[in-house]
Amino acid sequence: DRCGYPEVIYAPGKSLEALNEGFQALLSANQNCLATRCSESQGESLKKNFPGAIYDTVARTVRIQLRDQRAGRVAIVTAGTSDRPVALEALETLRWMNVEAELLMDVGVAGPQRFLGVKHKLTDCDAVVVVAGMEGALPSVVAGWLSCPVIAVPTSVGYGAAFGGVAALLGMLNSCASNVAVVNIDAGFKAAYLAGMIAQRPTKQQS
Amino acid sequence: DRCGYPEVIYAPGKSLEALNEGFQALLSANQNCLATRCSESQGESLKKNFPGAIYDTVARTVRIQLRDQRAGRVAIVTAGTSDRPVALEALETLRWMNVEAELLMDVGVAGPQRFLGVKHKLTDCDAVVVVAGMEGALPSVVAGWLSCPVIAVPTSVGYGAAFGGVAALLGMLNSCASNVAVVNIDAGFKAAYLAGMIAQRPTKQQS
Amino acid sequence: DRCGYPEVIYAPGKSLEALNEGFQALLSANQNCLATRCSESQGESLKKNFPGAIYDTVARTVRIQLRDQRAGRVAIVTAGTSDRPVALEALETLRWMNVEAELLMDVGVAGPQRFLGVKHKLTDCDAVVVVAGMEGALPSVVAGWLSCPVIAVPTSVGYGAAFGGVAALLGMLNSCASNVAVVNIDAGFKAAYLAGMIAQRPTKQQS
Amino acid sequence: DRCGYPEVIYAPGKSLEALNEGFQALLSANQNCLATRCSESQGESLKKNFPGAIYDTVARTVRIQLRDQRAGRVAIVTAGTSDRPVALEALETLRWMNVEAELLMDVGVAGPQRFLGVKHKLTDCDAVVVVAGMEGALPSVVAGWLSCPVIAVPTSVGYGAAFGGVAALLGMLNSCASNVAVVNIDAGFKAAYLAGMIAQRPTKQQS
Amino acid sequence: DRCGYPEVIYAPGKSLEALNEGFQALLSANQNCLATRCSESQGESLKKNFPGAIYDTVARTVRIQLRDQRAGRVAIVTAGTSDRPVALEALETLRWMNVEAELLMDVGVAGPQRFLGVKHKLTDCDAVVVVAGMEGALPSVVAGWLSCPVIAVPTSVGYGAAFGGVAALLGMLNSCASNVAVVNIDAGFKAAYLAGMIAQRPTKQQS
Amino acid sequence: DRCGYPEVIYAPGKSLEALNEGFQALLSANQNCLATRCSESQGESLKKNFPGAIYDTVARTVRIQLRDQRAGRVAIVTAGTSDRPVALEALETLRWMNVEAELLMDVGVAGPQRFLGVKHKLTDCDAVVVVAGMEGALPSVVAGWLSCPVIAVPTSVGYGAAFGGVAALLGMLNSCASNVAVVNIDAGFKAAYLAGMIAQRPTKQQS
Amino acid sequence: DRCGYPEVIYAPGKSLEALNEGFQALLSANQNCLATRCSESQGESLKKNFPGAIYDTVARTVRIQLRDQRAGRVAIVTAGTSDRPVALEALETLRWMNVEAELLMDVGVAGPQRFLGVKHKLTDCDAVVVVAGMEGALPSVVAGWLSCPVIAVPTSVGYGAAFGGVAALLGMLNSCASNVAVVNIDAGFKAAYLAGMIAQRPTKQQS
Amino acid sequence: DRCGYPEVIYAPGKSLEALNEGFQALLSANQNCLATRCSESQGESLKKNFPGAIYDTVARTVRIQLRDQRAGRVAIVTAGTSDRPVALEALETLRWMNVEAELLMDVGVAGPQRFLGVKHKLTDCDAVVVVAGMEGALPSVVAGWLSCPVIAVPTSVGYGAAFGGVAALLGMLNSCASNVAVVNIDAGFKAAYLAGMIAQRPTKQQS
Numbered sequence A, B, C, D, E, F, G, H: 001d002r003c004g005y006p007e008v009i010y011a012p013g014k015s016l017e018a019l020n021e022g023f024q025a026l027l028s029a030n031q032n033c034l035a036t037r038c039s040e041s042q043g044e045s046l047k048k049n050f051p052g053a054i055y056d057t058v059a060r061t062v063r064i065q066l067r068d069q070r071a072g073r074v075a076i077v078t079a080g081t082s083d084r085p086v087a088l089e090a091l092e093t094l095r096w097m098n099v100e101a102e103l104l105m106d107v108g109v110a111g112p113q114r115f116l117g118v119k120h121k122l123t124d125c126d127a128v129v130v131v132a133g134m135e136g137a138l139p140s141v142v143a144g145w146l147s148c149p150v151i152a153v154p155t156s157v158g159y160g161a162a163f164g165g166v167a168a169l170l171g172m173l174n175s176c177a178s179n180v181a182v183v184n185i186d187a188g189f190k191a192a193y194l195a196g197m198i199a200q201r202p203t204k205q206q207s
């Protein structure tokens, strides 16, 4: 494969046959499998056909883990329950990459005491993924306390002038913290993939 | 006058004659005077013609204060040097309203320790004005610690996807704090006017 | 709690269990309860489990009122029947805050005689919430007659170039009245929360 | 000519020669002349070459009036000094069409008493042109009292979320009054042309 | 009533009771009735309760015509089958106003020969309503041949960069014809109301 | 070179040295030269250094023509004087490509008789470039009469809701004529390049 | 017919009767038939009534081919499975035009080796249609290797900041390749129609 | 300092005194200095007052380098001359961070052979910064060949539908490559800061 990580399958629009063949091919190549954005019927089909497959209905992912030796460490931070699907997609992606990952939920901007309580869990991470909807202020707040890269994911959560994630996206792009980069709205997979790549570099380079 | 406060003069497009007549009329009615968005020639003209006039070149305001018995207390919070013109317009407006006002600059989102150092100055305010450009996250952060109304002013400061204040405006409208309302981009006058009105209510009602 | 008012529960995405536990916790702390944006099944569940709970199906709120000593006074003004869900969310919020609240519907811009007939009900309010969709001109019209803060709520009511509330939002941000601040589209809760905070300040300060 | 009115010259980008030839051709055809959006040098050139030419530096128009028998009646209503250039372009256009026209300035939304004082001047008009920037609420307010067509012109006056006239444009398109149609931002000429056409119909049809 | 025409009922969000009472009130005042944007159940209810009511399922209107003496003449021009619901709403509105109205469909921009064939039907109109989606070029093309006011209605018909009527709206606002004014997207009622007002002026003024 | 045509030099940001070297290199390769978007100093420099260079100050192009045997035929159609710079950039590009090109100006939408007078000049073209600002309706009108590809160029000409060419761009993308494709706003070069490529295909294929 | 190709039927909003009559009329005129954007019931109806009709359920087209002598050659290039419906609409359109057409799928930007493998199939085309969603970079990449016109179709495929095809549309309009023109989002028909017109020119001109 | 790197000074709006004091403070703390977005007078002042200061007039940066032991390796890739100021700001930032950095210009999308020639210089980088305006396709093309993080910077270079960098920004956010994250338009500093942080991690962790 091209990039050091096996191909991931983006499920929307794929037939069940195509999905199952995709997983079969990855297994034949002795690789971890990941499918994202699975519909219920897609998820159930993969789970039925591949005994070891883990189907997370909230993350909408199916994953098969051949190896599980962890390297590097990434935290995923989010403000509330509504951003969970995106945060869990990120978590499943990091597990599939064999990166040690922890999910810290309920870390809000307007209730900063909640953040100060978990800050110590972030300071030894290689990279942090921050998932936030509405005004998207969380990455700025978190990044100010950290010296590692922060990958921000705006979510389509919110109403009115949230405009389906645009408010959060603009907030994150304009973050006054220098260590923040941004991915597409709801792109939990992409943020995790990049964070995982960063976390594994020291390991990779020594080998 | 209509609303309990004398009329304010919005200077753009007004001739020097019209401006001077406006101030003369307010003085004849024994009222404090305020002109906002003054050009340099407008400001100099008013200063020359009215000895007691205070011309703030950064705020772009001219003010004459007949009475100065303060009532109520409002703080103006801002993140950095670039938002100063808008913050000073708010400050001058509050002074003109005879409201006690304090300006707290350099209170940024990404360096939260700076905020924690000034928090005690905000807890006894009747209302707080928060001025912020770029991602506009400061009102959310500040409002989470306070139990009084927060009036947020997005500024046109920033570049690229700041879109002349749109990013900050959207961020503030989507604030996850419940005690935040928003005014137009760069509308330091409006935020201060509303905050001042809130601050003076207890006084007014007792009289 | 952080701000002098108990926490409000934003229902979307919450399980019935989580909602019921939330209400139970608030009652244990001897506080009024409020849940907003409840789905029908959420509303029915809370109503069944908490005998004193008031479920307003148009406002989409569930409320439990432990104390009902009113203080301060806020009016909610709206133009027509379509803005009712947002106006009722505001009304329920003010009741939950123990603020005296009155709803004045059918006050339109294009039929100004209707407004002149109710004007006297607004002049002694501590704050006024104005709810309007389409062109969002009502706050400007109302605020011109008043000397108290006006909190404007744009609604997503309208079609075509109303753009789901954007036209009303922009109209309100550009109001030529100085005593108008704005909250997010359809954010009846936020406007009422801020107006209620303003209305109770004189009381709070005396205590 | 095609439409019953002589051709109007839109000056931007035209050479002085082309402008002067245009006016000469209209005069040879024994018609009133009008050039809009003239730069200073364009205006001065036409004024020097055509003795009867009226150059209005605020409206940025040059006009030659061969006949002046008025028919029909149109009022132009505006809120303040900043919308004057657009309102005057409309006024000059109506004069050129030989329509009786009156300009009513300082009729604001937030100070409705000012409007009630001039209402009687509008009730016998054939059409009313309303010019307004910022939130563009004035047409809705005015149209509610009238039974003739209202042509609304949004102006690019304002700052921040006025977005160069977009807020006013959207407000006017969403007017809850049924007798309001809209033209382009700053298009004083177009609104006046249409209002003048309406005002002259009864006359035209009798001839 | 305020404007010389009876009130029209905008049906969305109204209960069947409210609708029926509205019609009853208009009949008691001896006036023609019109309800727009009726759902199927609303339309069927009115039709059942009021024997003379005409329910047009494509226009989504219900109308009762007490008097039918026609005055004035308006044509409605449209490009194709998809704009029919908006065009028929305009047609029903004009009938309700007792204005003579004709609908000319299938008049497209890209097949101009179709337009040239019907041009003679437009030249004696008092006003013309042009309904068009997609690029909204039809009003410009039509208006170039006419000397009466053209009221343009953009429709939400189209796909992709039609953006739900925005492309048509912008095209119409920027029409290089001077005799075109615009109403909201899909606002067939508003365009017809204004055109009908124009068409009836000569009659009204003679009485 | 890569595509059958020599490289074109896009002048903005290039030093005079770089521009002159670019032309020298093209001449050494025995190719026609073209630079677009030249500033005055860039244009004058090239003209002085290359005796045969043709500098068109309105098109802002500099061109050197080594060969001039024409093949294929393209017409450029435009509505008025303001679109001339873009139309001339297209004309210069076609000359540089050795394609026979004719510019037809003053062909407007609202005065369709002007178009019918020149239609016969378009029917034998291989491709037609249509340049239009404001509402951008001209390509739809023109394309309806033709059986060859039409390449539409929106221009930034216009004011208000023209939004710097966006209205014209959207109009053209939504053209109801099937034989219209679109290039970037003001991209006269690109439209001409594509039209020229089409015009020369028959020739190229026979060789 | 007007343009050398028979009229195509755009199915949305057409009754089954109207559709069948349309096909019957085309057959009577001895022409190939094409209907685009057919719903399932529309497609099934045409297929049942016209024995030779080919209904492609993914392309959503119905086609009847009277003649099949191919002339010219067009390739359709696309990046993945999600853009298939648009690509197949283009393919069916080219077949209906009697143009030789080939569909090359799975040619992505980020895996350029896939493109290099199929490049030789493109170099002898008369025109190439490139269909791409998300960032819309494929036309730029493909066009750099080709010397024929490239017609780019943005698709509404993608999520978040893809904004229903806007990101792809903007990317294609700004392509740094000179030989790219663009059609509306999802307009596979239009791109193919234009490409087919280009491909058949040499043939047409020789006859 | 907060993040392991000394504070960077954002020059706009800062007085010469403030800038000089800022540099003096950094030097006293024995740290490398960097000021970005310097005006000419700001740059000259710093250069005059600090002998070792390097003022890059294209990057608009001033830098003082106390230590120069390089660690890690980052490449900056760009398509053309117009993106140079942003690329050079990134280069200066990496030098200030003591990261080995190389600038590869003229690597365009439409001329892919240019990219293939430099690919070998990218494969051993720790991170790659890609700077691109107009359609912003370059990061997708580059990232497809690499297994390290790619930080994409959209630039405001382009015209028409480039919309000051919005087209490039959207293209990059929708990149179909998984290893791409994005920063604000023209934010060369931010991209470099993040890339530098990634590049130095292995070193930092070993220490």
Ligand SMILES: Nc1ncnc2c1ncn2[C@@H]1O[C@H](COP(=O)(O)O)[C@@H](O)[C@H]1O
Residues within 6 Å of the ligand: B007, B008, B009, B010, B011, B036, B037, B187, B189, B190, C176, C177, C178, D080, D081
């Ligand atoms: N900086 C400002 N921003 C918004 N509104 C203002 C400002 N300054 C004054 N105003 C309002 O403008 C009104 C005066 O406008 P004018 O009659 O044009 O002078 C005042 O009564 C204020 O309501």
Ligand SMILES: Nc1ncnc2c1ncn2[C@@H]1O[C@H](COP(=O)(O)O)[C@@H](O)[C@H]1O
Residues within 6 Å of the ligand: F007, F008, F009, F010, F011, F036, F037, F187, F189, F190, G176, G177, G178, H080, H081
């Ligand atoms: N006016 C223009 N608009 C868009 N692209 C252009 C223009 N002029 C030249 N180009 C393109 O820009 C390329 C040269 O860019 P550069 O290498 O920066 O000089 C040419 O090969 C053309 O593809």
Ligand SMILES: Nc1ncnc2c1ncn2[C@@H]1O[C@H](COP(=O)(O)O)[C@@H](O)[C@H]1O
Residues within 6 Å of the ligand: E080, E081, F176, F177, F178, G007, G008, G009, G010, G011, G036, G037, G187, G189, G190
């Ligand atoms: N999928 C399509 N997208 C855009 N235009 C189309 C499409 N299919 C057909 N057309 C055009 O629509 C015209 C027919 O429209 P209609 O008269 O409504 O059937 C045809 O002549 C084509 O120009």
Ligand SMILES: Nc1ncnc2c1ncn2[C@@H]1O[C@H](COP(=O)(O)O)[C@@H](O)[C@H]1O
Residues within 6 Å of the ligand: A176, A177, A178, B080, B081, H007, H008, H009, H010, H011, H036, H037, H187, H189, H190
């Ligand atoms: N060119 C730039 N773009 C964005 N942020 C910057 C830039 N230069 C410096 N910064 C950030 O701005 C902060 C300093 O802002 P200030 O306190 O206003 O000088 C630095 O710590 C950086 O995080």
Ligand SMILES: [Mg+2]
Residues within 6 Å of the ligand: A079, A080, A083, A131, A132, A133, A134, A135, A136
């Ligand atoms: Mg959030």
Ligand SMILES: [Mg+2]
Residues within 6 Å of the ligand: B079, B080, B083, B131, B132, B133, B134, B135, B136
């Ligand atoms: Mg800020």
Ligand SMILES: [Mg+2]
Residues within 6 Å of the ligand: C079, C080, C083, C131, C132, C133, C134, C135, C136
């Ligand atoms: Mg309303």
Ligand SMILES: [Mg+2]
Residues within 6 Å of the ligand: D079, D080, D083, D131, D132, D133, D134, D135, D136
């Ligand atoms: Mg105004």
Ligand SMILES: [Mg+2]
Residues within 6 Å of the ligand: E079, E080, E083, E131, E132, E133, E134, E135, E136
């Ligand atoms: Mg249409």
Ligand SMILES: [Mg+2]
Residues within 6 Å of the ligand: F079, F080, F083, F131, F132, F133, F134, F135, F136
């Ligand atoms: Mg034009």
Ligand SMILES: [Mg+2]
Residues within 6 Å of the ligand: G079, G080, G083, G131, G132, G133, G134, G135, G136
């Ligand atoms: Mg794609």
Ligand SMILES: [Mg+2]
Residues within 6 Å of the ligand: H079, H080, H083, H131, H132, H133, H134, H135, H136
């Ligand atoms: Mg570029």
